[in-house]
Amino acid sequence: MSNLKAFRICEGHATEIPGSSVALERHLQTLIEANMETMLGIRFLASEYATGRHRGRIDSLGLDENGTPAIVEYKRAHDKSVITQALSYLSWLHDHHHEFECLVKEKLGTEAAEAIDWCSPRLICIAGDFTPHDAVALEVIGRRIDLVSYQTFGDVLTLQLVASVASATAPARGKASATTRTFSSASPKSVQQYLDESPQALQDLFADLDAMLLSHDVQKETQLHYMAYRRIKNVATVRVQPRNRMLVVNLKLDPDAVELEEGFSRDVRGLGCLGIKDGVEVRIRSREDLARASDLIRQSAEAG
Numbered sequence: 001m002s003n004l005k006a007f008r009i010c011e012g013h014a015t016e017i018p019g020s021s022v023a024l025e026r027h028l029q030t031l032i033e034a035n036m037e038t039m040l041g042i043r044f045l046a047s048e049y050a051t052g053r054h055r056g057r058i059d060s061l062g063l064d065e066n067g068t069p070a071i072v073e074y075k076r077a078h079d080k081s082v083i084t085q086a087l088s089y090l091s092w093l094h095d096h097h098h099e100f101e102c103l104v105k106e107k108l109g110t111e112a113a114e115a116i117d118w119c120s121p122r123l124i125c126i127a128g129d130f131t132p133h134d135a136v137a138l139e140v141i142g143r144r145i146d147l148v149s150y151q152t153f154g155d156v157l158t159l160q161l162v163a164s165v166a167s168a169t170a171p172a173r174g175k176a177s178a179t180t181r182t183f184s185s186a187s188p189k190s191v192q193q194y195l196d197e198s199p200q201a202l203q204d205l206f207a208d209l210d211a212m213l214l215s216h217d218v219q220k221e222t223q224l225h226y227m228a229y230r231r232i233k234n235v236a237t238v239r240v241q242p243r244n245r246m247l248v249v250n251l252k253l254d255p256d257a258v259e260l261e262e263g264f265s266r267d268v269r270g271l272g273c274l275g276i277k278d279g280v281e282v283r284i285r286s287r288e289d290l291a292r293a294s295d296l297i298r299q300s301a302e303a304g
Contacts, residue, residue, distance in 0.1 A: 004160055006153040019151035019158075021128045025076040028150065031157065032072070032126070033060055039159060040124065041065045041233030042072070045107050051092040058089045063104055065234055065276075066223050067117045069093060075127035083137065083145065086123040090143065093121055117223065120144045126159070135163035148232060161232050166219040191226050191240055198242040206240065206247055209290055213238075216301035226250075226275045235304030236297065237275025247284040249293065250276035251300035258296065264289065265296070 007014040022028045029047070036044040042062035049058040060072035071093065073086045093100060097118060105113035123145045130147045138145050147163040195206060210227075213236055214220060218229040227238040239248040255267035258280050268281045279300070282293045 004149075004151055004158055006156065006158075017153045019153050021077050021150075022152060025074055028076065028126070029059055029074045032074070036060070036062055036072075039232075040070075040072070041230075042070050042124075043108060043112075045103055051089060056085070056089065056092075058092075061100075061103070063108065063112065063116070064122055066221070066228055067112070067115045069100055069116065069118070069121040070124060071121065072124045072126065075125075077128040078130065080131075080134070082125045082127055083123075083134065083141075083147075086125055086145070087141070087143065090121060090123060122146070124148060126150055130162055138163055138165045141165070146232065159232060164219050164231075166221045188224070190222075190224050191238075192222060194240040194242055198240060199245065202240070202242060202245055202247070205284065205287065205290065206238070208287065209238065209247055209249070209284060212290070212294060212297060213301070216298065218301060218304070228275070231304045233304055234276055235300045239274060245285060248275075249282045249284060249297070250274075251280045251282060251296055252276055252304055253280040253296060253300050255280050264292065 004019065006017045006019065008017055032039055033044055033047055036042045040062075042064045045061040045063060046058075047060055049061050050056075051058060058071055059074050062070040062072065064070045071086055071089050073082050073089070075082045101113045101116060104116060121144065123143060125145065126148045128151070129149055134147060138147070143165065145165050146161060149160050149162050151158050151160075195203060198206070210220070213229045216229075216235070218231055218235055221228045221230065223237075225239065228234050229236040229238070233252070235252050237250045239250075241248060250268065250273065255269060258265065260266055260280070263283070265280055265282045268276075269278050271277075273281065280296065282289075282296060284290050284293055
């Protein structure tokens with residue numbers, strides 16, 4: 001499905017750099033595991049994790065930027081078994097919440113373990129190529145799966161999201177599953193609840209922002225506290241603040257490369273905010289603000 005080409009430009013002349021697969025599947029796995037947060041937005045937990053009675057080893061286990069468990073499987077070239085293999089490991093994950101939580105606590109700390117979102121664990125299948133039939137199969141399977149193709153061009157590795165199915169259910173934080181969890185009156189409101197309770201003008205403004213973000217060919221997924229818009233990684237997260245009558249958008253941008261405006265945009269590195277934590281936050285109160293933010297949104301989407 002992927003037909004990515006690369007060219008070396010020398011004095012105005014283009015020479016194609018032939019793409020290739022890695023020599024060994026393990027080389028690809030080792031490289032991505034060492035750079036998983038940079039490449040996939042996933043915090044690495046374990047490699048070749050034994051699944052006991054499932055008689056297998058999960059290539060990579062991780063926790064993504066939204067606090068969702070992630071299983072990553074690799075194939076050096078095209079292999080139709082990669083999706084079914086990942087689904088088999090998803091069955092293990094559903095039966096071993098406590099074991100996974102203990103692993104997260106050991107590697108990332110108690111706070112990360114307590115914030116795990118069990119609503120819709122994520123499967124990432126990385127291979128040299130996929131077929132159109134693979135993409136159609138995702139829709140039938142109905143699970144949250146990303147198909148990511150890779151190629152190497154000399155010392156350059158490319159990753160391309162070729163098909164994806166987003167989570168279709170409401171998020172549920174904590175140890176209980178999405179089908180059994182019940183919320184007490186003390187449970188925090190979800191972003192969808194805040195949106196539903198917002199004045200109509202703010203709902204309309206969100207609809208315009210949502211359309212703008214989706215026009216950049218991203219997936220939308222509703223988390224507990226924010227809407228996430230992503231490709232392989234999040235490119236934007238949106239929170240709704242009815243009391244302040246505004247939308248708070250976090251973008252994956254380098255704050256040092258953006259001209260920040262007081263009251264409109266700010267650097268959120270190190271602030272521990274919800275959503276994208278190391279980029280630029282934009283506050284949108286009107287359609288004029290949305291128009292001002294459009295170029296920043298475009299830059300974030302293109303960078304993603």
